[in-house]
Amino acid sequence: MLSIIPVAMTALLAAAGPPKLIIGGASFQPYPLAVAPFAAQGGAGEAAAELWRALTDDLAASGLFDPNVLNPKGYLADPHEPMTADGIHFQRWTDVGAEGLVKGAVTTAGGEIVAQFLLFDVLARQQQLEKSYRAPAARARQLAHRFADDLIQFFTGEPGAFESQIAFIRNLGRGGRELFISDWDGQNARQATHHGSLNLLPAWAPDGRAIAYTGYRTGHPDLWEVLFPSLSEKLLSAHGDLNTGAAFSPDGRKLAFAMSEGDKDEIYVMAAAGGPITRLTDSYGIDASPTWSPDGKQIAFVSQREGSPQIFVMNADGSAPRRLTFQGNYNQTPRWSPRGDLIAFTARDERAVFDLFTVNVQTGQVSRITQDQGLNSDPSWAPNGRLLVFVSTRTGKSELWVTTVDGNAQHPLTHDGGYATPAWGPSFRR
Amino acid sequence: MSAAVYAGAPPRPSFPLGASFGIAAVLHAVLVGALLATSLFHPASLLPPQAIHVQLARLGTPRDKRLLPRRPQEPASRPAAPVVVATAHALPVASTHHPKLTSRESRRPEELLRNALNKLQQQVDDDRTGQLDGFENGTAEATVGDLYWARVVDRIKRFYVVPNTIPQAERDKLVADVQISVAGDGTILEQQTQASSGNPVFDRAVEDAVKRCRAIPPPPPELAAQAREGVVLEFRSAEM
Numbered sequence: 001m002l003s004i005i006p007v008a009m010t011a012l013l014a015a016a017g018p019p020k021l022i023i024g025g026a027s028f029q030p031y032p033l034a035v036a037p038f039a040a041q042g043g044a045g046e047a048a049a050e051l052w053r054a055l056t057d058d059l060a061a062s063g064l065f066d067p068n069v070l071n072p073k074g075y076l077a078d079p080h081e082p083m084t085a086d087g088i089h090f091q092r093w094t095d096v097g098a099e100g101l102v103k104g105a106v107t108t109a110g111g112e113i114v115a116q117f118l119l120f121d122v123l124a125r126q127q128q129l130e131k132s133y134r135a136p137a138a139r140a141r142q143l144a145h146r147f148a149d150d151l152i153q154f155f156t157g158e159p160g161a162f163e164s165q166i167a168f169i170r171n172l173g174r175g176g177r178e179l180f181i182s183d184w185d186g187q188n189a190r191q192a193t194h195h196g197s198l199n200l201l202p203a204w205a206p207d208g209r210a211i212a213y214t215g216y217r218t219g220h221p222d223l224w225e226v227l228f229p230s231l232s233e234k235l236l237s238a239h240g241d242l243n244t245g246a247a248f249s250p251d252g253r254k255l256a257f258a259m260s261e262g263d264k265d266e267i268y269v270m271a272a273a274g275g276p277i278t279r280l281t282d283s284y285g286i287d288a289s290p291t292w293s294p295d296g297k298q299i300a301f302v303s304q305r306e307g308s309p310q311i312f313v314m315n316a317d318g319s320a321p322r323r324l325t326f327q328g329n330y331n332q333t334p335r336w337s338p339r340g341d342l343i344a345f346t347a348r349d350e351r352a353v354f355d356l357f358t359v360n361v362q363t364g365q366v367s368r369i370t371q372d373q374g375l376n377s378d379p380s381w382a383p384n385g386r387l388l389v390f391v392s393t394r395t396g397k398s399e400l401w402v403t404t405v406d407g408n409a410q411h412p413l414t415h416d417g418g419y420a421t422p423a424w425g426p427s428f429r430r
Numbered sequence: 431m432s433a434a435v436y437a438g439a440p441p442r443p444s445f446p447l448g449a450s451f452g453i454a455a456v457l458h459a460v461l462v463g464a465l466l467a468t469s470l471f472h473p474a475s476l477l478p479p480q481a482i483h484v485q486l487a488r489l490g491t492p493r494d495k496r497l498l499p500r501r502p503q504e505p506a507s508r509p510a511a512p513v514v515v516a517t518a519h520a521l522p523v524a525s526t527h528h529p530k531l532t533s534r535e536s537r538r539p540e541e542l543l544r545n546a547l548n549k550l551q552q553q554v555d556d557d558r559t560g561q562l563d564g565f566e567n568g569t570a571e572a573t574v575g576d577l578y579w580a581r582v583v584d585r586i587k588r589f590y591v592v593p594n595t596i597p598q599a600e601r602d603k604l605v606a607d608v609q610i611s612v613a614g615d616g617t618i619l620e621q622q623t624q625a626s627s628g629n630p631v632f633d634r635a636v637e638d639a640v641k642r643c644r645a646i647p648p649p650p651p652e653l654a655a656q657a658r659e660g661v662v663l664e665f666r667s668a669e670m
Contacts, residue, residue: 018609018660023583023590024670026635028601031593064594155595328498339598349498357498371501407501 030066030409031155032097033059034122036077038104038115047113047140048106054144055102057185058162061387061402062152063409069098083118085127093122100128102151113140117147119154129154141187149427152384161382165425166389167192167202167211168400171418179213179226184382184389184424186400186413192226193233203246204425205272211423212236212246212255223257236274245289248272249296249316256280256290256299267301267318280318291336291343292316293361300324300334300343300361311345311359325359327366333378336361339385342405344369346377356390358405369407376401378420383427389413391420578653582646586663589639593631596667604632604667608640612657616648624662636665 035056040048059065081088083103093101101120106113112134119129131150133143142163149160167181176196182189193199198216205211208228215224223237223246237243240261247256249272256269259277265286268277281287285304292299296316303312303321308329314321325331330348337343342358349355355376356369370376374394381388385405392401397417403410493500596604607625610618621640626633640663649657 018662019579019656020607020662020664021579021583021586022664022666022670023586024666024668025587026590026592026601026604026632026665026667027587028594028596029591031595155593157597157599327496347498349500355498366499368499368501 031064031100032069033065033100033102033151034069034077034093034096034098035059035071035102036081036104037079038106039079039083041105041107042109044106044108044113047108047137048104050140051104051106051113051115051144054141054185054187055104055148057411058145058148058160059151061185061409061411062148062160063386063404063406064152064155066097067409069096083116085120085125088120088125090120090122090125098122104147108137109134111137113137113143115140115143115147117150119151141183145183158386159384159427161384161387161424161427163428164383165208166380166400166422167204167425168422169199169202169213169420171398171420177420179211181211181425185402192231201245201421202423203248204423205248206250206252206426208426208428212248212257214244214246223255234274237270237277239268239277247290247292247299249292250294251296256292258288258290258301267299269316280314281321289333291334293336294338294340300336302332302334311343313361324361324364325366326364328357331357335379335381335388337381337385337405338383342385344379344381344388344405346379356388356403356407367406369403369405370410371407373410378422380422380424382424387424389422389424391422578647578650582661585646586639586643589642590636590665591639592635592667596629596631600629600632600667602668604629604665606633606636606665608636608663608665609660610640610663611660612646612649614648614654614658616645618644618646619658627665627667632665632667639665 035052038048038052056070059070060067078089078092081103083105088101088103090101099122101122102117103120104115104117106115108114113136114132114134116132117130118127120126121128129150131147133146135143145162148162152158152160152162162184164184165181166184166186167179169177170180170191171177174196175198177198177200178191178195179193179199179202180189180191192211193213193215195215195217200214200221202211202213210225210227212223212225214221217224218238220238221242221244222235223243225234225236226232227234236246236255237257237259240259242260243257245258248254249256253272254269255272256267258265259268265288266279266283267281267287267290268279270277280290280299281301281303283303283305285306286309287301287303287305289302290299291301298313299316300311300313302309303323304310305312306323309332310323311325311331311334312321313324324343325345325347328347328349332346334343334345337358341362342360344356344358346354347357353372353375355371356379357366358369359366369379369388370390370392374392374396376390376392376394379388379390387402387404389400389402391398392412393399394401395412395415398419399415399417400413400419400422401410402413604627605625606623606627609622609624611620613619618640621637623633623637627636
């Protein structure tokens with residue numbers, strides 16, 4: 001009879017509830033989305049293939065989608081499979097690990113390319129999204145970029161960045177390092193300057209209508225601005241010995257830059273339209289490379305005032321400077337994320353290798369993006385703050401690469417060498 | 431024994447009603463006394479259980495905090511290096527007779543390769559951060575909690591994969607509870623989502639994690655009943 005006591009105790013304890021294990025830190029992995037080859041009609045076969053390549057490249061670069069599932073090279077996609085949920089053999093797509101499926105149809109009409117894109121949930125066997133676009137044949141790739149941005153918006157609720165451009169400096173030999181702009185993926189590159197001299201460090205105006213840069217066209221390093229679409233140029237600053245590192249404020253009204261005069265290397269600000277300059281810093285060491293916070297209230301910069309080059313932050317009027325990085329002894333080229341939380345920068349590690357890092361503005365935590373892959377430098381944020389374009393020598397030549405903020409997906413944009421100091425421009429769709 | 435006993439049920443002993451009530455009252459008193467004693471000396475055992483947060487520790491020496499951090503693993507896009515595999519077939523075999531090698535001669539390709547690999551491994555070990563007393567497959571810097579539950583968490587974490595498409599703004603907030611029932615051999619017998627995170631993608635990923643896990647380490651005897659009765663797994667998207 002007394003055995004009832006432990007039984008009752010166990011029952012009472014069980015009534016208190018089961019143990020709870022806390023499992024934190026999800027491993028965020030790419031979503032298994034497949035993109036079937038696009039159907040082509042009316043002689044649009046080449047355009048369909050081009051759009052498919054552009055879309056899969058965009059999605060792979062985003063780091064959001066599994067590259068092993070995106071590209072159906074490893075499995076046989078039925079080119080005649082219907083475009084409706086009723087006709088799609090979803091089990092085949094499940095078998096290759098896909099949970100989402102993009103299908104597209106491309107045709108021509110009146111000299112334009114017309115594209116229809118559909119997104120399906122493979123597990124639920126239903127259509128989730130439908131988009132149709134049209135564009136002149138010469139700009140057909142923009143349709144893929146637009147749908148890529150729509151997919152990013154659909155899955156993440158955040159804007160994409162593939163309808164945007166990048167600016168960069170290209171070494172053309174014989175002393176000419178010229179300013180170029182291209183689509184975000186390095187395609188459709190156009191030369192913006194033709195000086196046959198050294199040009200450096202392009203910086204986009206927030207509205208995308210101008211790029212400021214340092215140019216040696218007169219033999220003196222001055223700040224210049226090239227305007228679009230006319231490509232006309234305007235001198236912004238020719239003070240002191242060196243004008244460099246221009247950065248437009250987020251509202252486009254001001255321009256911060258570094259200017260050297262004698263043994264003083266300080267940060268100044270001026271109206272974006274030109275005019276008098278105002279000094280923001282005054283220290284014994286070099287101050288350079290200003291970058292604005294997205295709200296325009298602060299400026300991060302590089303300073304040697306405490307010995308080695310480190311990242312500092314100050315108010316936009318130059319007050320209250322504070323040191324942000326305490327790891328590493330050679331930190332440079334800070335770029336403030338459009339989201340405001342991180343600053344990307346280049347740093348030399350203990351192995352004397354330059355790599356990309358981010359520092360959290362609030363906590364000061366430093367995270368590494370690149371590692372053991374050549375020299376990596378000059379990060380520039382995509383307008384949505386998810387990606388960075390940068391320069392890497394990992395293939396033996398200076399090429400443009402793009403990476404996710406966590407560094408888990410890194411893709412080359414160029415392959416012919418001679419690229420430097422990229423700057424990611426604003427999105428066309430804001 | 432009489433034949434009547436074998437032919438039917440044994441006769442019930444007649445027991446006075448008052449005595450029955452008396453025994454019941456004594457037993458209840460003993461039970462209440464036991465509960466009071468338990469609440470006095472082991473008060474936590476009668477309270478709802480607290481969430482168990484356990485993690486295994488990682489092998490290696492802590493990295494100098496003045497140095498820039500290193501990534502725990504190579505980026506996925508790094509070109510795959512050719513794999514060198516040393517096998518007996520890869521070595522020239524002239525005869526079954528193996529003359530004794532001098533120390534200089536013994537430094538042949540296989541040894542050089544082994545030394546190089548050891549050196550590489552040493553370098554990799556140097557790069558790993560964590561505590562000296564950590565487990566090789568550990569997942570955190572700290573050593574806390576019960577070893578069995580830590581192993582359970584470590585096992586489930588291997589399957590805890592969530593699509594990257596979840597918005598950044600939600601990644602620090604999502605929480606979903608899944609209750610599992612576990613057999614003595616560790617097989618997960620049942621699973622049921624008890625609390626949704628509000629994000630269907632996250633909920634589906636959590637359910638998939640438990641399904642793909644299929645089994646956890648077999649519970650020790652003293653936890654077997656509890657594991658079969660039910661264990662709640664609280665999945666949090668944020669790092670603990």
